[in-house]
Amino acid sequence: xxxxxxxxxxxxxxxxxxxxxxxxxxxxxxxxxxxxxxxxxxxxxxxxxxxxxxxxxxxxxxxxxxxxxxxxxxxxxxxxxxxxxxxxxxxxxxxxxxxxxxxxxxxxxxxxxxxxxxxxxxxxxxxxxxxxxxxxxxxxxxxxxxxxxxxxxxxxxxxxxxxxxxxxxxxxxxxxxxxxxxxxxxxxxxxxxxxxxxxxxxxxxxxxxxxxxxxxxxxxxxxxxxxxxxxxxxxxxxxxxxxxxxxxxxxxxxxxxxxxxxxxxxxxxxxxxxxxxxxxxxxxxxxxxxxxxxxxxxxxxxxxxxxxxxxxxxxxxxxxxxxxxxxxxxxxxxxxxxxxxxxxxxxxxxxxxxxxxxxxxxxxxxxxxxxxxxxxxxxxxxxxxxxxxxxxxxxxxxxxxxxxxxxxxxxxxxxxxxxxxxxxxxxxxxxxxxxxxxxxxxxxxxxxxxxxxxxxxxxxxxxxxxxxxxxxxxxxxxxxxxxxxxxxxxxxxxxxxxxxxxxxxxxxxxxxxxxxxxxxx
Numbered sequence: 001x002x003x004x005x006x007x008x009x010x011x012x013x014x015x016x017x018x019x020x021x022x023x024x025x026x027x028x029x030x031x032x033x034x035x036x037x038x039x040x041x042x043x044x045x046x047x048x049x050x051x052x053x054x055x056x057x058x059x060x061x062x063x064x065x066x067x068x069x070x071x072x073x074x075x076x077x078x079x080x081x082x083x084x085x086x087x088x089x090x091x092x093x094x095x096x097x098x099x100x101x102x103x104x105x106x107x108x109x110x111x112x113x114x115x116x117x118x119x120x121x122x123x124x125x126x127x128x129x130x131x132x133x134x135x136x137x138x139x140x141x142x143x144x145x146x147x148x149x150x151x152x153x154x155x156x157x158x159x160x161x162x163x164x165x166x167x168x169x170x171x172x173x174x175x176x177x178x179x180x181x182x183x184x185x186x187x188x189x190x191x192x193x194x195x196x197x198x199x200x201x202x203x204x205x206x207x208x209x210x211x212x213x214x215x216x217x218x219x220x221x222x223x224x225x226x227x228x229x230x231x232x233x234x235x236x237x238x239x240x241x242x243x244x245x246x247x248x249x250x251x252x253x254x255x256x257x258x259x260x261x262x263x264x265x266x267x268x269x270x271x272x273x274x275x276x277x278x279x280x281x282x283x284x285x286x287x288x289x290x291x292x293x294x295x296x297x298x299x300x301x302x303x304x305x306x307x308x309x310x311x312x313x314x315x316x317x318x319x320x321x322x323x324x325x326x327x328x329x330x331x332x333x334x335x336x337x338x339x340x341x342x343x344x345x346x347x348x349x350x351x352x353x354x355x356x357x358x359x360x361x362x363x364x365x366x367x368x369x370x371x372x373x374x375x376x377x378x379x380x381x382x383x384x385x386x387x388x389x390x391x392x393x394x395x396x397x398x399x400x401x402x403x404x405x406x407x408x409x410x411x412x413x414x415x416x417x418x419x420x421x422x423x424x425x426x427x428x429x430x431x432x433x434x435x436x437x438x439x440x441x442x443x444x445x446x447x448x449x450x451x452x453x454x455x456x457x458x459x460x461x462x463x464x465x466x467x468x469x470x471x472x473x474x475x476x477x478x479x480x481x482x483x484x485x486x487x488x489x490x491x492x493x494x495x496x497x498x499x500x501x502x503x504x505x506x507x508x509x510x511x512x513x514x515x516x517x518x519x520x521x
Contacts, residue, residue, distance in 0.1 A: 003267060003270040003271050003280075004271050006267060006270070007266075007267040007268070007270065007271050010076075010079060010080055010265070010266075010267055013080045014079060014080045014081075014085075014086045014089065015086065017040075017080065017081055017083065017086065018083050018086040018087065018090075020040045021040060021041070021083045021139075021142070021143075022083070022146055022150065024037055024040055024041070024361065024364075024405075025143055025146040025147050025150075025151060025360070025361060025364045026146065026150060026151045026154045026155075026364070027364075027365075028155065028158075028176050030365075030367075030401070034401075034404035034405060034413075037361075037404075037405050037407075038405075038407070041139075041407040042060075042062040043062040043063075043065060043066055043077075043081050044062065044081070044139040044407060045062070045063045045066045045067075045077065045139075045214055045218075046063075046133060046137045046138075046139060046140070046214060046357060046408075047137075047139060047140075047357060047359070047407035047408040048060050048061065048062035048063040048066075048407070049063040050130075050355050050357065050408040050409065050410075051355075051407065051408050051409035052064075054351075054355055054408075054409040060409065066081070066218075067218075067221060070218045070221040070222055070225065071221050071224060071225055071226070072225060072226050072227060073225060073226075073227050073265070074222040074225045074227070074228060074229075074260055074263055074265050075215070075218045075219060075222050075263060075264050075265050076265040077214075077218060078205075078208055078215060078218065078264040078265060079264050079265040079266050079267075080265070082138050082139070082214075083138075083139065083142040084138040084139070084141055084142040084196070084212075085138065085205070085208060085264065087142065087145075087196070088196060088199075088200045088204075088205055088207065088208070088247075089247070089266070091196070091197055091200040091201065092200050092201075092204055092205075092247060095200070095201050103244045104204055104243065104244055104245060104246055104247065104249060105243065105244075105249060106243055106246075106249050106250075106251060106252050106253070107203065107204075107206060107209070107248070107249025107250070107262075109209075109259065109262065110209065110210045113210050113211075114209060114210050114211070114212075114213075114215070114216040114219075115216055117136065117210075117211060117212075117213050117216065118213045118216035118217055120132060121133060121136055121213040122213070122217075128354055129381060130353065130354055130355070130356070130357065130381075131380070131381045131382070131383070132213075133213075133357050134357060134358045134382075134383060134384055134385065136211065136212065136213050137213075137214070137357045137359075138208075138212055138214055138215075139357070139359060139407075140357040140358055140359035140360075141189075141192055143359035143360050143361055143364075144185060144188070144189045144192075144358070144359065144360050144384070145189050145192065145193050146364075147181070147189075147360040147361075147363055147364045148181060148185060148186045148189040148190070148360070149189060149190065149193060151178075151364060152178050155176050155178045156178070158173055158175075158176060159175045159176060161173050162174055162175045163175070177369065178369075179366075179369030179392070179393075180369070180372075180392060181360075181363065181372055181373055182372055182373040182374070182375055182384075184373070184375050184383070184384065185360070185373035185384050188384065195207070203249070204246075204247040204248070204249065205247040205248050205249075205264050205266075206249070208248070208264055209248060209249075209262050209264075215264075219261035219262060220261065222260055222261050222263070223260070223261050225260065226282060227280060227281065227282060228258070228260045228263075228280070228281070229258050229260060229263060229269060229270070229278065229279070229280050230258055230260075230278075230279055230280075230281060231251070231256040231257065231258060231277055231278060231279075232276075232277045232278070232279050233256055235275050235276055235277035236256050236273075236275065236277035236278075237275050237277065238253045238254070238256065239253075239274065239275075240253050241272045241273060241274065242268075242269035242272050242273050242277075242278050243269075244272070245268040245269065245272045246263075246266075246268060246269055247264060247266050247268065248262045248263050248264045248266070249262070250262035250263045251269060333430050333432050333433055333488070334488050335430070335488045335489050335492045337492070337494050337495065338494055338495075339425070339494060339495035339496065339497050340374065340377040340378060340387045340388075340495050341387060341388035341390070341424050341425045341476060341478070341493055341494075341495035341496075342386075342387060342388070342424070342495060342499075343362055343371055343386055343387070343388060343402050343403075343411055343424075344395065344400065344402060344403055344411070344414055344419055344422055344424060345400075345402065345403030345406070345411035345412045345413065345414050346410060346411055346412075346499065347412055347498075347499055348497060348498040348499060349378070349495070349497045349498075350497075351410070352385070352410050352411075353378055353381065353382045353385060355408050355409055355410035356382075356385045356386070356408060356410035356411075357408055357410075358373065358383075358384040358385045358386070359407070359408075360373065360384075360386070361405050361406065361407065362386055362401075362402035362405060362406055362411060363386050365401050365402060365405045366399075366401065366402055367396065367399060367401060368393040368394065368395065368396050368399070369392055369393050370388055370389060370390065370392055370393040370394055370395050370478065370482075371386045371387070371388060371389075371402060372386065372387060372388075372389040372392060373385070373386060373387075374386065374387040388424065388476075388478060388493075388495075390478030390481040390482050390492070390493060391481075391482070392482075393478075393482055394449070394477055394478040394479040394481070394482040394483075395424070395476075395477040395478055395479075396477075397419075397420065397451040397475070397477055397479075398416060398419070398420075399419075400413075400414045400415070400416060400419050403419075420475070421475065421501050421502050421504065422475060422499060422501065422502070423474065423475050423476055423496060423499060423500040423501060423502040424475065424476030424477070424493070424495065424496060424499060425474075425476030425493040425494050425495040425496050426471035426472075426474050426476060426493065426494055426496065427454055427455060427469045427471055427474040427476070427480060427491060427492070427493055428469070428471075428491070428492055428493070428494055429455075429467055429468075429469045429490065429491050430488075430489075430490050430491070430492075431466070431490070432490075433486050433488060433489065433490035434466065434467065434486065434490035434491075435485065435486055435490070436460060436464055436465070436466050436467075437460075437466065440461075440464065441464075442464060442465065443485070444457050444465060444467075445480075445483040445484060445485060446467055446479075446480035446481075446483055446484050446490075446491045447467060447480075448483070449479040449480055449482070449483040450474075450479055450480050451475070451477060451479065452473050452474065452475055452502070452505050453473070453505055454469060454470045454471065454472075454473045454474035454475075454480075454505075455467050455468075455469050455470075455474075455480050455491065456468050456469075456470070467490075467491060469491070472502065472503045473502055473503050473504070473505045474493075474502060475502050476493045476495070476496065477493075478493050480493075481493055
């Protein structure tokens with residue numbers, strides 16, 4: 001087989017997945033349906049594994065395909081399906097394109113480091129602690145990089161274009177509020193991006209063979225793969241051209257050996273050898289000069305997708321949206337929450353913290369930007385996992401977007417009817433913070449925004465109305481907290497550690513007029 005065609009196919013597949021996955025994180029217009037997003041992310045190993053272990057069954061078994069392909073062809077996931085891997089390939093290509101071409105060399109094998117990372121991540125995951133995956137999962141790291149660096153630039157360009165088109169009465173584009181994420185998530189993403197860019201420029205795919213636990217795991221499987229790259233002893237002239245283009249630095253020219261557990265399947269070596277000395281053959285099969293035909297089963301049967309852009313931007317590290325209107329007053333009581341509010345579909349804090357890899361897809365998809373990365377709200381073990389930030393906005397009563405796009409099952413799918421009675425938390429009222437009490441002025445913003453009327457206004461003193469809450473019919477959407485003008489808040493939502501079903505509000509039937517009674521006019 002012509003290896004150049006195979007390599008071009010590999011590059012095309014990797015770009016398709018890269019662009020599709022990128023688009024998943026920057027799509028503000030909901031151009032992709034929930035089923036399309038699930039299809040695109042189906043073969044992402046760690047989200048698929050977590051979803052499968054959460055009893056999602058074969059509908060979330062994409063990781064089995066990835067593991068099986070590694071046992072047959074090696075780490076083709078790293079060169080075709082992994083968006084973080086493709087991002088490194090793009091950086092390497094740009095570096096070689098615009099700078100003097102760098103000759104890659106055999107890299108030192110950091111087996112102790114990569115297997116230590118794999119062991120620690122694996123053993124803690126087995127014991128129910130997902131925290132290490134928040135920092136090392138390649139898919140989630142890519143998602144955070146796109147959500148925190150590329151998406152703001154994409155939205156800025158969209159808003160710029162919308163303004164320009166509006167000046168000529170064209171309204172194809174519309175302005176979008178970018179929302180504000182958490183400073184820690186932004187800082188972590190920027191530092192990781194800098195690290196990956198630096199390693200890619202200096203050492204190509206070293207990140208994949210040192211700090212990526214998935215790369216280490218697939219490398220172990222690749223040791224037993226049926227097909228593998230090897231050097232033909234009789235044809236290899238030790239010219240070094242294959243090792244000069246090897247991104248993984250796994251070819252030892254002096255020994256004429258390939259560490260296939262480190263190979264990321266880029267296929268550069270197959271197309272660079274002038275003497276046809278680099279072969280892709282069945283394990284243990286004696287190669288001869290005639291064995292240059294590539295086995296037709298070496299096909300990348302990959303389907304699904306991802307979309308994108310690349311650039312970097314600066315956003316405010318942390319800002320709380322200031323809401324105008326009534327005066328703010330210094331209150332005597334601080335808001336104390338017993339539990340953070342986790343997003344709809346998370347079932348419970350325990351389930352959410354055990355399943356979420358903090359990929360930030362729900363953060364990007366949320367139309368009201370109420371879902372934000374946490375810092376220490378869930379404790380150190382849940383750092384960067386999303387939470388509901390009702391200072392930023394509120395949860396739309398009829399929205400279930402976040403539960404539809406989650407790839408790990410940390411957010412279970414909901415119907416609109418289920419969402420209407422799902423109780424994320426319960427409302428609490430602090431009378432001594434309310435401006436009706438402290439300033440003797442009318443307000444009622446909390447009651448006006450409550451979709452279930454869990455907050456009602458009752459007569460208070462002379463011609464004033466003070467909020468009265470009914471926590472049992474509250475769904476914890478945070479509309480009341482977001483609308484409240486005081487600082488600290490006089491009304492807030494305390495999260496439920498286990499999501500409950502709210503009681504249905506009692507509605508009074510309007511008295512029907514007697515049809516036989518004459519109208520008074």
